[in-house]
Amino acid sequence: MSGESLPPIVESIATEHPDVWDAYGRLGEATEKAGPLDAKTIRLVKLALAIGAGREGQVHSHARRGRKLGITPAELRQVALLAIPSLGWSAGVAALSWINDVLEPPSA
Numbered sequence: 248m249s250g251e252s253l254p255p256i257v258e259s260i261a262t263e264h265p266d267v268w269d270a271y272g273r274l275g276e277a278t279e280k281a282g283p284l285d286a287k288t289i290r291l292v293k294l295a296l297a298i299g300a301g302r303e304g305q306v307h308s309h310a311r312r313g314r315k316l317g318i319t320p321a322e323l324r325q326v327a328l329l330a331i332p333s334l335g336w337s338a339g340v341a342a343l344s345w346i347n348d349v350l351e352p353p354s355a
Contacts, residue, residue, distance in 0.1 A: 290312055290316055291318065298327060320350050327345075
């Protein structure tokens with residue numbers, strides 16, 4: 248869908264059920280085109296939704312994809328900080344650590 252590597256279970260679904268995977272991709276494209284938001288805003292909203300849902304893998308994905316769109320580390324981190332008053336300290340700090348996983352990958 249986005250050109251990034253997929254988790255094994257998702258790769259399996261995409262391979263075994265290509266019609267389902269294609270429909271899922273088309274739904275994502277349709278929702279992005281359904282309103283006036285630009286690509287950067289869409290990515291920040293999707294990052295916030297992933298944070299709110301507590302989805303570490305999705306936070307990683309949206310942070311990576313955001314960087315490819317030119318979203319700065321400070322902008323990504325602010326989304327995590329904005330989660331603190333709404334979702335609580337632990338959720339915001341977890342989100343910040345997940346974003347930092349992408350921004351500061353461990354050295355090999």
